[in-house]
Amino acid sequence: MARWQPNASERLVAAALDLFAERGYENTTVIDIAERAGLTKSTFFRHFQDKREVLFGGGAMAELLAKAIAAAPVSATPLEAVAHALDEVGSEAFTAARREFTARRRAVIAANPELREREALKGLGLTASMAEALGRRGVPDLTSRVAAELGALTLKIAYERWSDTANTEEFGEVARRTLGEVQAAGASSLR
Amino acid sequence: MARWQPNASERLVAAALDLFAERGYENTTVIDIAERAGLTKSTFFRHFQDKREVLFGGGAMAELLAKAIAAAPVSATPLEAVAHALDEVGSEAFTAARREFTARRRAVIAANPELREREALKGLGLTASMAEALGRRGVPDLTSRVAAELGALTLKIAYERWSDTANTEEFGEVARRTLGEVQAAGASSLR
Known part of the structure; x- marks a missing residue:
């Protein structure tokens, strides 16, 4: 039984x-x-x-991001809504207890081309999920897509930084700082 | 023989x-x-x-983009270098004679999940190729990555618009207009 x-x-x-x-x-x-x-x-x-x-537990992360974007204050700009979602990821998924798991998971994925492809495709799914959630807030289509790309890039870089086991910061802190850097890079690439 | x-x-x-x-x-x-x-x-x-x-002829497109970014005037900003690369794509790859092929290719890919994944992964390869080419121009890493994401989004949308067989514009024109829209969306998502 x-x-x-x-x-x-x-x-x-x-x-x-x-x-x-x-x-x-x-x-x-x-x-x-x-x-x-x-x-x-x-x-x-x-x-x-x-x-x-x-290694790739279903669509939980995409759902978490979409829900958090939906729950951001009405007055939030697209990137503020994305920042809110990254905070949620920090408190719900990338907790301190998960850091070691994440570092080991990354090493396994890095060693296998098929898993690297799967991870890359998962990342595209997260971008699409954020863009759709922004669209449901009334953000114009192209602005949603650009903000989602910037959010996905931030998530990827922050994840790499945070999962380095020498790092002791919380994911939310790392993500906020990274988002600031991505915004500055965005502004300088648009000049 | x-x-x-x-x-x-x-x-x-x-x-x-x-x-x-x-x-x-x-x-x-x-x-x-x-x-x-x-x-x-x-x-x-x-x-x-x-x-x-x-359907996916090797790495020709990634190479074309990287070469064109390298060949852009020294004074070009990151996105001007990307715009130069999109012009080259229009004159070298997405020519008027290729439009019908492209529309049919898109239909075949859309009908097959495995091919859709391959196409998505190819797109990530193009983004990486542009980011690396911008890095070789001395553009800071994060600015290169953001500009490459905006370039890849522009390429994807312009490709969809141009390969619509009802469209008679040249790829270069479609891409320039799309890049302008992506830049405006970037500016408004950064506000």
Whole structure:
């Protein structure tokens, strides 16, 4: 009889990252991951569709960004709404407890061309999600797309900076500073 | 004995697009394409690595953009260098004779998720190529990345507009106007 396994999802993710680092993503099976976590294959599949999903947990980030943009004050400019979304990412997803996981996840992805492609495509999905959320706030289409590109670039750079384990700042701080730099770069490229 | 086939590459591309439209990308083989073009399989492989390459001809566009950015006047701002590159794309790649091919290519890609992913990844490669070329001009890293994102967004939108077969404008004109709109949207998203 299947029964509830406390923290099964976290244990599977931790086991997967250990195995990917030890023997490579390609040489790790779902059964290996479940065994290392002390769980069964069917428990794995209750939490993740396949091996890749351990690293790319569905559309949670795209949804988080879209919701936060929708919830930004009515008076917020497009980039202020994006900044609000980046704050939410810091408090909901990229918490201090997740920093080490994130650094290991990045190393696994960097070592595998297929995973790098998947990560790049996920990034495009985040851009599209932000642009759509800005559009629903009444921001004109092209302005939404430009603001979403600047937001996605900020998210990418801030993620790289924050997940460096030598960094002790909170994600929100890193993201705010990075957004300021991206805005300044935007202004100077428009000159 | 293999001998020179005039316009073999163009004939293979035209045959491939016909077949993709008729029976779908998945249901078309390299042999089908070669036969339709009146050529052999080995001629196909002298021109293209595989079936997908008929649609995504190597790194030619990334190279064209990088070269044109390098060749822009020393005094050009980052976005003026990008504008110069878009002009070159219009005179070298997206010529009037290519418009119909481009419209058909877009329809084939739109119908296939795997090809849509490939197209999206190619777009990221173009952004990286422009950012690197701007960096080699001495543009600071973040300004290069922002200008390249704005350039890539302009290229994507201008490509969609220009490849609409009802459009009779030259690519260069469409791209210049689009870049102006993207710059205005950038300025308004930075406010």
